[in-house]
Amino acid sequence: MERRTGGQERRAGGPGEGRASGRTHGGAEAREGGRTGGHARSARPPEIQVRVDLDGDVRPHRSAKIEAHLRVDVTAGGAPAELPAIELAVIIAVDVAEPLRGVVRHALQAALRSLPDGISFTVLGAGPEPVPCHPRGDAEWAVADQREKRRAAFAAGAIPLHRDGPRPAGYAVWAARARALLAARPLSVRHLLLITDGSSGPGETRLDEELDACAGHFTCDVLAVGADWAPDPLLALAERLHGTAEFVDDGLGQAITGAVRRLRRVHAPQLPIEVTVRPTVRQVALNEKAPRPHRLGGLPQPGRPHRWSFPTYQWEQGGRDYLLTLVADADGDPLETWLQFAMVSVGDVHAPVTARWHRPEQPPPEVAARGDSVRDQKSTTVMRDALRRGLVALKDRRRDAAEGHLGRAARLAARFGTDWVLDEIGAVADIEDASAGRVRLRPAAAVDASTLGPMILRAGSWPVPLPDTAAPQPGARCTRCAAPAGGEARYCIACGEKLL
Structure with missing residues (x-):
């Protein structure tokens, strides 16, 4: 299979050629609420670019694997620098044992005093089950103002922590409690900030099951303190719930404040990546590789068996790299003929995944000049x-x-x-x-x-920088909209114009 690249598409008229990128100022706003919130941004939505790059030489067979490197770039456009605090709901959960009270108390009090006004927040302490620390009584959420922040900081001085006796049976308990609380707070960004020293009980048996239930409803950052926690469940929380996991030796208060600040830099709380495939494609997988590794769960679209939606979260200004994997049956496909195996859509930007099967006995007719990005x-x-x-x-x-x-x-x-x-x-x-x-x-x-x-x-x-990507290469272009056009294309895949 020859390497092909695709760029911005609105109509599937023919394969693109060279390296092209799509760009839009719209499309994301209507999708931002999704399952993580119900309020769309009033400002101009962010600008999106999509670039697809296929590498490798795949021969045709019944279960051929096609892999593509997908780059998505988001720029702020006219959006404000920070998300309004009223669009955020944050749970601060403290899963810590009594010996670390001094460290946690002072850091938590300082972080609560510095919360932005208008943010919805709740603080949970640790016991046999998560224990409300602030607010108390019938109220489950507080909205930050000077009075509420003072009351929360005062309550944090006596926050319940693990003592001798029964302890929660692992992180699934905390995730389930966060899911229940956030279900009643349909804001744009819903987030769990879990501070843990690993002192939850050892009976963890259903974390994967609970993470499946939580996926798409909120995101999660983990701050590990002390020295007795196990890395694997913390990494599972961060990966499956699209957040970060980091160790905090000191500066816990600054780490909490920094996590809230990161949430306010979000320009697209949810940005689904949709993949529409040809009927011969039987499996679709999408994994974020940079800046942080995340497993993405694909959601089939009712009534559209060949379209999959992969929700992504917390888009700040910048780019992300994904590995798109398709498993296709080549039995009925023609050889040495350009085919479109999928269309990747982000907002109103579309990029085709186009390639052609090579005869097994012959080498590919073209050799890629660039490095093998996949x-x-x-x-x-x-x-x-x-x-x-x-x-x-x-x-x-x-x-x-x-x-x-x-x-x-x-x-x-x-x-x-x-x-x-x-x-x-x-x-x-x-x-x-x-x-x-x-x-x-x-x-x-x-x-x-x-x-x-x-x-x-x-x-x-740990986040890794995204590799540089080559600029769009010159080549044949549509006379109407100047979009790149493949030498064998009959119609422009961007505007539908018949090519000369």
């Missing part, structure tokens, strides 16, 4: 995974396995110039030759075991 994207995921596996193996004292995984991560980090990965490896091992993947672990006594948990968290949630 392979690079997949390798970046392998690098993160190798770093995480190496750190987990080191924590479990499996030193040979740790050395192998960290060596692989170092080799990929050297290839991509990912300095933060090399810095993480350098904290526990001597890097003898990064490009060759040769590292040597330091003696066990020289590695501070308490630092491994935060490192594992960063390996799974």
Whole structure:
């Protein structure tokens, strides 16, 4: 299959050629409420660009895999710099044991005093079940003003924390409580901020099930404190609920305030990426790769069996990279003929996924001049995974396995110039030759075991910069709208004009 790129499309007249991008000022506003809120922004919606890039040489067979690199860029346009605070509902949940009361109390009181006026908020403490701290009584939500913030800070001084005795059976309890509370607060941005030291009870059995129920209803950031928490459930919360997970050694109050500020920079609380496929495509998957890894769940559209919607959340100004995977049956498709396998739509911007099957006995007629962006994207995921596996193996004292995984991560980090990965490896091992993947672990006594948990968290949630993408290439263009046009196209895929 030859690599093809596509850009802005409104009508599927023929395949695009070169590298093109679509742009719009509309389309997102009507979708922003979605399942996370019901209030649309009154300001001009953000500007969106979509770019699709296919790489690789896939031969036709019954279950051929087609992979494409999808870049979506959002710019603010005429939107205000910050989302109005009245459009935010935030739960601050404190899942912490009594010994850390001093750390949590002062940080929480400072953060509550600095909440923006107008934000809807509630504070939960820890007991056998999540315990309301502020507001109390019949009210489940408070709206921040000077009086409410003073009352909340005062209540936080005596916030319930875990003591000896029964404890909640894991993070599913907190997620379920947040889901119930936020169901009654249909604002544009609904968010759980979970502060945890891992002191919830060990009986976690239904976190995946609860995250399935929560997906699409709210987002979640996790702030880990102390040293006794396990990274895996925190990373699961952040990935499945489209947030972040980070370790906070000190500066907890600033971390809480910073999380609220990030929410106010959101320009599109929900921005679905829709994929419409040809009938021969049997499976569709979309995964965010940068700036943070997220698993996206596709929602089939009733009455439209070939269209899938992948909700995404908390779009600030900037770009995101996705890996789109299609599994297609090539049995009935013609060879050496341009076909459109899918249309990717974000708001009013559309980009086609076009390619052609090559005869199995012949090499592709064209060789890509640029780097293989899909392979690079997949390798970046392998690098993160190798770093995480190496750190987990080191924590479990499996030193040979740790050395192998960290060596692989170092080799990929050297290839991509990912300095933060090399810095993480350098904290526990001597890097003898990064490009060759040769590292040597330091003696066990020289590695501070308490630092491994935060490192594992960063390996799974640390943001990475998006790679540069090539500018649109010159080529044949439509005489009416100047959109790029493939040499074999009969009609412009952007405006429908018949091509000369």
